[in-house]
Amino acid sequence: xxxxxxxxxxxxxxxxxxxxxxxxxxxxxxxxxxxxxxxxxxxxxxxxxxxxxxxxxxxxxxxxxxxxxxxxxxxxxxxxxxxxxxxxxxxxxxxxxxxxxxxxxxxxxxxxxxxxxxxxxxxxxxxxxxxxxxxxxxxxxxxxxxxxxxxxxxxxxxxxxxxxxxxxxxxxxxxxxxxxxxxxxxxxxxxxxxxxxxxxxxxxxxxxxxxxxxxxxxxxxxxxxxxxxxxxxxxxxxxxxxxxxxxxxxxxxxxxxxxxxxxxxxxxxxxxxxxxxxxxxxxxxxxxxxxxxxxxxxxxxxxxxxxxxxxxxxxxxxxxxxxxxxxxxxxxxxxxxxxxxxxxxxxxxxxxxxxxxxxxxxxxxxxxxxx
Amino acid sequence: xxxxxxxxxxxxxxxxxxxxxxxxxxxxxxxxxxxxxxxxxxxxxxxxxxxxxxxxxxxxxxxxxxxxxxxxxxxxxxxxxxxxxxxxxxxxxxxxxxxxxxxxxxxxxxxxxxxxxxxxxxxxxxxxxxxxxxxxxxxxxxxxxxxxxxxxxxxxxxxxxxxxxxxxxxxxxxxxxxxxxxxxxxxxxxxxxxxxxxxxxxxxxxxxxxxxxxxxxxxxxxxxxxxxxxxxxxxxxxxxxxxxxxxxxxxxxxxxxxxxxxxxxxxxxxxxxxxxxxxxxxxxxxxxxxxxxxxxxxxxxxxxxxxxxxxxxxxxxxxxxxxxxxxxxxxxxxxxxxxxxxxxxxxxxxxxxxxxxxxxxxxxxxxxxxx
Numbered sequence: 001x002x003x004x005x006x007x008x009x010x011x012x013x014x015x016x017x018x019x020x021x022x023x024x025x026x027x028x029x030x031x032x033x034x035x036x037x038x039x040x041x042x043x044x045x046x047x048x049x050x051x052x053x054x055x056x057x058x059x060x061x062x063x064x065x066x067x068x069x070x071x072x073x074x075x076x077x078x079x080x081x082x083x084x085x086x087x088x089x090x091x092x093x094x095x096x097x098x099x100x101x102x103x104x105x106x107x108x109x110x111x112x113x114x115x116x117x118x119x120x121x122x123x124x125x126x127x128x129x130x131x132x133x134x135x136x137x138x139x140x141x142x143x144x145x146x147x148x149x150x151x152x153x154x155x156x157x158x159x160x161x162x163x164x165x166x167x168x169x170x171x172x173x174x175x176x177x178x179x180x181x182x183x184x185x186x187x188x189x190x191x192x193x194x195x196x197x198x199x200x201x202x203x204x205x206x207x208x209x210x211x212x213x214x215x216x217x218x219x220x221x222x223x224x225x226x227x228x229x230x231x232x233x234x235x236x237x238x239x240x241x242x243x244x245x246x247x248x249x250x251x252x253x254x255x256x257x258x259x260x261x262x263x264x265x266x267x268x269x270x271x272x273x274x275x276x277x278x279x280x281x282x283x284x285x286x287x288x289x290x291x292x293x294x295x296x297x298x299x300x301x302x303x304x305x306x307x308x309x310x311x312x313x314x315x316x317x318x319x320x321x322x323x324x325x326x327x328x329x330x331x332x333x334x335x336x337x338x339x340x341x342x343x344x345x346x347x348x349x350x351x352x353x354x355x356x357x358x359x360x361x362x363x364x365x366x367x368x369x370x371x
Numbered sequence: 372x373x374x375x376x377x378x379x380x381x382x383x384x385x386x387x388x389x390x391x392x393x394x395x396x397x398x399x400x401x402x403x404x405x406x407x408x409x410x411x412x413x414x415x416x417x418x419x420x421x422x423x424x425x426x427x428x429x430x431x432x433x434x435x436x437x438x439x440x441x442x443x444x445x446x447x448x449x450x451x452x453x454x455x456x457x458x459x460x461x462x463x464x465x466x467x468x469x470x471x472x473x474x475x476x477x478x479x480x481x482x483x484x485x486x487x488x489x490x491x492x493x494x495x496x497x498x499x500x501x502x503x504x505x506x507x508x509x510x511x512x513x514x515x516x517x518x519x520x521x522x523x524x525x526x527x528x529x530x531x532x533x534x535x536x537x538x539x540x541x542x543x544x545x546x547x548x549x550x551x552x553x554x555x556x557x558x559x560x561x562x563x564x565x566x567x568x569x570x571x572x573x574x575x576x577x578x579x580x581x582x583x584x585x586x587x588x589x590x591x592x593x594x595x596x597x598x599x600x601x602x603x604x605x606x607x608x609x610x611x612x613x614x615x616x617x618x619x620x621x622x623x624x625x626x627x628x629x630x631x632x633x634x635x636x637x638x639x640x641x642x643x644x645x646x647x648x649x650x651x652x653x654x655x656x657x658x659x660x661x662x663x664x665x666x667x668x669x670x671x672x673x674x675x676x677x678x679x680x681x682x683x684x685x686x687x688x689x690x691x692x693x694x695x696x697x698x699x700x701x702x703x704x705x706x707x708x709x710x711x712x713x714x715x716x717x718x719x720x721x722x723x724x725x726x727x728x729x730x731x732x733x734x735x736x737x738x739x740x741x742x
Binding site: 033196197199200202204207208211212214221222223224225227228229230231232234258260262263266296304308309310311312313314316318320321322323325327329330331332335 | 405594631633678702
């Protein structure tokens with residue numbers, strides 16, 4: 001998407017590859033929204049560290065980073081010996097996998113690259129196939145988001161006020177994003193609308209990343225406290241809700257997403273406001289049978305007890321402890337929204353009722369078809 | 372309530388009067404939870420500044436502060452001339468009233484003191500009546516909160532997990548508090564329970580003031596992001612909700628309280644969790660006919676865009692800008708919860724269904740009786 005730096009607007013992807021220097025180029029997301037910087041990793045080990053340390057985050061974005069990282073590792077190999085090359089690639093694969101051990105996207109992305117590499121007969125062929133496959137993976141991620149935008153844009157009418165939660169934007173993917181895709185597509189179609197970004201405590205990805213994205217694309221928006229959405233719905237100031245999903249159960253239509261998503265869905269249902277979830281196909285889990293079985297990660301208490309930002313005293317990045325010094329916190333990272341609260345799931349293959357995902361599993365690329 | 376300083380536990384009221392030095396003693400609430408300090412205002416002008424600058428906040432607490440401030444001003448008068456004394460008292464009254472022009476509590480409190488002063492025949496008599504009336508006002512505020520506790524404690528059973536929002540604690544009153552009163556009474560009765568404090572963005576009074584109060588009284592508690600309550604309710608981890616109210620409509624049972632209260636009520640109703648509102652009688656508005664007519668104050672954007680706390684870099688109080696630098700915010704301070712979402716209103720005169728307040732208006736001290 002577009003980023004304006006010193007008055008000059010350029011197009012960036014969250015993740016891209018520079019073949020000349022054999023480096024993966026990433027938007028350094030930990031500095032946003034206060035600083036925009038591209039980092040280039042010089043080898044696959046640096047790429048793994050960037051995944052581990054959350055320079056890059058978001059399902060699609062870390063998938064593409066791992067795919068590029070695998071190609072980067074393969075391309076750095078010197079020699080023609082196929083066995084040595086294979087051993088080297090295994091090391092690269094494991095290093096990138098270990099960077100975020102519970103994430104499924106890097107593994108799926110690297111498996112896709114490996115499958116293509118199989119077809120190469122020489123080291124050189126395998127190298128160039130690896131890079132082509134990584135590029136394909138990244139392009140497909142961006143293309144899928146564009147398709148989400150194409151379907152979802154129809155939901156946004158002129159004058160609407162749209163609520164979103166957390167960041168399911170282009171920073172979480174290679175480009176375009178999931179929940180933001182309909183907004184960018186509606187904007188491109190000339191529609192005028194306004195977005196309310198939930199700040200999304202405790203990590204404030206709405207106030208930081210989503211607000212930054214929307215500001216860069218010149219989409220009209222305002223940040224609200226997570227507490228305020230109910231009030232605005234009650235006063236008729238929200239017409240549509242679009243959020244993303246970290247894991248969607250293909251069998252039940254339940255959606256796991258950032259903590260607070262469930263609350264917004266309950267409020268939207270009470271006020272008869274359409275509540276949509278935008279997802280790439282890779283987040284559909286076709287195996288799990290109950291949302292209650294999804295493990296909910298409890299994150300660090302410090303996220304709830306304070307906040308990160310730029311201090312007014314030093315003009316530097318600082319963490320402030322907000323809460324009572326001796327009090328502790330609970331910090332579940334995600335919650336589960338049941339299908340009856342979801343108007344529709346926006347996918348690259350169309351919009352579906354959450355309970356109809358299973359019926360359309362062939363079209364949605366289920367691995368579980370026939371099981 | 373109790374406060375432990377350097378290992379020594381003492382009893383404090385939020386507001387008290389020191390007759391020897393003719394000063395109003397206030398807990399400096401702007402420093403909490405990071406520092407506990409009592410400030411003593413030397414004259415009524417300093418008392419007015421303390422109200423204006425929110426050294427003291429909360430309906431009952433600013434009412435008592437104004438009552439004491441009026442007595443403090445009266446006591447400082449030198450001479451026996453009744454006319455000059457009356458003129459002086461008018462100045463004191465106006466100064467204290469102007470400190471928080473939209474608040475009704477200081478005015479009601481000072482009117483009560485003035486009514487008692489009328490009975491005095493000399494300046495000396497009027498002075499001592501003023502102080503006695505101010506003390507009565509403060510004692511009555513504390514007593515009413517104790518009565519809320521007496522009725523509300525029955526709702527808290529052993530092993531319960533109780534959610535509260537914002538700070539309707541003793542810091543908002545002279546002592547005991549409204550939403551916290553049932554908790555303190557249940558604790559005194561030997562019951563074991565756990566409190567979840569919503570952090571209550573954007574001003575975080577739950578994470579700061581309520582958590583501080585509960586920690587001082589040794590009530591088991593944890594802070595949660597406002598986004599997390601729905602998840603905990605869904606998992607059966609919340610048994611009861613008790614919140615306060617800034618204004619309760621006696622005719623409809625609607626409750627205006629800190630932004631986010633409505634959301635918690637909607638969630639509680641979905642999960643069939645009892646949702647109670649604890650109120651002193653002074654917050655009942657017997658005149659307004661529709662909650663929609665309650666003006667909702669929009670506060671400064673900076674509250675939503677950042678946070679106050681102790682910086683990890685300087686160990687000093689600082690504001691951090693969290694949000695994207697060029698993005699704006701909406702910041703409604705309150706919301707309105709309809710009566711169908713409220714299980715009961717806990718008052719010093721008993722627990723009532725919200726729609727029954729009007730029926731019991733005589734008992735609840737309505738000025739509008741017979742209108």
